Amino acid sequence: MYMSLEYILGKSLEGRELEEEEVLFLLEQKEKVTLDRIFETARKLRERYFGTKVFLYSFVYFSTYCKNNCSFCYFRNSNDMPPRYRKSVDEIVSTAMKMKAAGIHLIDLTMGEDPYFIDHPERLTEIVRRVKEETKLPIMISPGVLADEVIDELIRAGADWYALYQETHNRVLFGKLRAGQDYQARLHAKEYAKKQGMLVEEGLLTGVGNQLAEYVKSFEYMKRLGASQVRTMTFIPQKGSPMGECEQGSFLSELLNIAVMRLIFPKLLIPASLDVDGLRGLEERLNAGANVITSIIPPKEGYAGVANAVYDIDEGHRTIEGIQESIHKCGLRSATAEEYENWLQSRQNETRRLPA
Ligand code: SAM
Ligand code: MD0
Ligand code: SF4
Numbered sequence: 001m002y003m004s005l006e007y008i009l010g011k012s013l014e015g016r017e018l019e020e021e022e023v024l025f026l027l028e029q030k031e032k033v034t035l036d037r038i039f040e041t042a043r044k045l046r047e048r049y050f051g052t053k054v055f056l057y058s059f060v061y062f063s064t065y066c067k068n069n070c071s072f073c074y075f076r077n078s079n080d081m082p083p084r085y086r087k088s089v090d091e092i093v094s095t096a097m098k099m100k101a102a103g104i105h106l107i108d109l110t111m112g113e114d115p116y117f118i119d120h121p122e123r124l125t126e127i128v129r130r131v132k133e134e135t136k137l138p139i140m141i142s143p144g145v146l147a148d149e150v151i152d153e154l155i156r157a158g159a160d161w162y163a164l165y166q167e168t169h170n171r172v173l174f175g176k177l178r179a180g181q182d183y184q185a186r187l188h189a190k191e192y193a194k195k196q197g198m199l200v201e202e203g204l205l206t207g208v209g210n211q212l213a214e215y216v217k218s219f220e221y222m223k224r225l226g227a228s229q230v231r232t233m234t235f236i237p238q239k240g241s242p243m244g245e246c247e248q249g250s251f252l253s254e255l256l257n258i259a260v261m262r263l264i265f266p267k268l269l270i271p272a273s274l275d276v277d278g279l280r281g282l283e284e285r286l287n288a289g290a291n292v293i294t295s296i297i298p299p300k301e302g303y304a305g306v307a308n309a310v311y312d313i314d315e316g317h318r319t320i321e322g323i324q325e326s327i328h329k330c331g332l333r334s335a336t337a338e339e340y341e342n343w344l345q346s347r348q349n350e351t352r353r354l355p356a
Helices: 005-013 020-027 032-050 089-102 121-135 148-157 171-177 183-195 212-225 251-264 282-287 320-329 337-353
Strands: 053-063 106-111 139-142 161-163 199-206 229-234 271-273 292-296
Touching: 005 020, 005 032, 005 251, 020 212, 020 251, 032 251, 053 089, 053 320, 053 337, 089 106, 089 121, 106 121, 106 161, 121 139, 121 148, 148 183, 161 183, 171 183, 183 199, 183 212, 199 212, 199 251, 199 337, 212 229, 212 251, 229 251, 229 271, 251 282, 271 282, 282 320, 292 320
Parallel strands: 053 106, 053 292, 106 139, 139 161, 161 199, 199 229, 271 292
Antiparallel strands: none
16 A cells, blocks of 8 residues: 555545554654644644644542552552542532532543442442532542443433543453453443443553554544544553553554544544643644643642642642643633533434444
């Protein structure tokens, strides 16, 4: 197959679907001039569908207990280093209200697979119901794998989004990263949530052994799933975990993945996460085509991040004020709550019409 960068970029700009080989060709690029052309095209596509708007997500890691032992994660069960806490419903609601007042568009309620909630899902439902009632903001849940009937309850309680990242679409690698967890059950949970009308976020990790061709497989799955938000996180080695001595994932791979996802999914939400390296690198992620800033965390309230448990949190760099300068430098602006709601509603209408 004949490959030319300008031909492939032109196809994306015309809204034509890229072939597997073409996506792989983009991911293989290393020269700065070529990467700059890819980033530029990604920005053009973002501008076409989102103008200068950027959406802002809060991250409320309300329980850091987890029964699992993911080899890449600081909060894995057998690590005794991370801070373990479980926030009360009132604390979570009060944090969410502060985030709303600061101008956040969505509350991402995240937990480890904490048996306190997994075995008593009504406790989880209560959190979602209260946060929804009080903030009236869109809600994302990131609780790990849940049973179908729990997903139904959470939808009734007001959850709009389900975030559940496969990290890789290579089963063998998944088995190493998420040892003891069921690959198919993880797929099923998000597919079920999607079928029931939720918006879903799928994601992958770079630097954990995924090959470029496997990123392509992940992108194909994101498409089949009908994901509305798609992400790549750079793996950060964690003290006290089996992958603690591994090398950190490459920032450039994350940036290129962001841009390539923008070319493939021009209309979707793509995060620039503050969790990977705080404020550092935010502008590059936005310039690669991201349009959501995630992992905005209130300082000095004792909330942890995931990939970076404390970095930049208490310094206030992971706040709405902390990110303004970077947003403006990239020629972008924070969207209004109404603009986010409008996007959400039209996406919900669109995905509910897609075949299951
Ligand atoms: N416990 C839930 C789960 O695993 O789905 C939700 C929270 S989990 C901590 C959220 C995501 O953080 C993981 O799916 C993974 O992509 C990311 N993550 C965890 N540890 C990371 C690390 N060391 N580096 C980069 N990303 C990481
Ligand atoms: C983030 N730390 O957005 C969060 C987390 C879970 N839905 C998101 C990985 O970077
Ligand atoms: Fe638990 Fe999630 Fe960390 Fe895995 S990634 S150990 S499920 S918190």
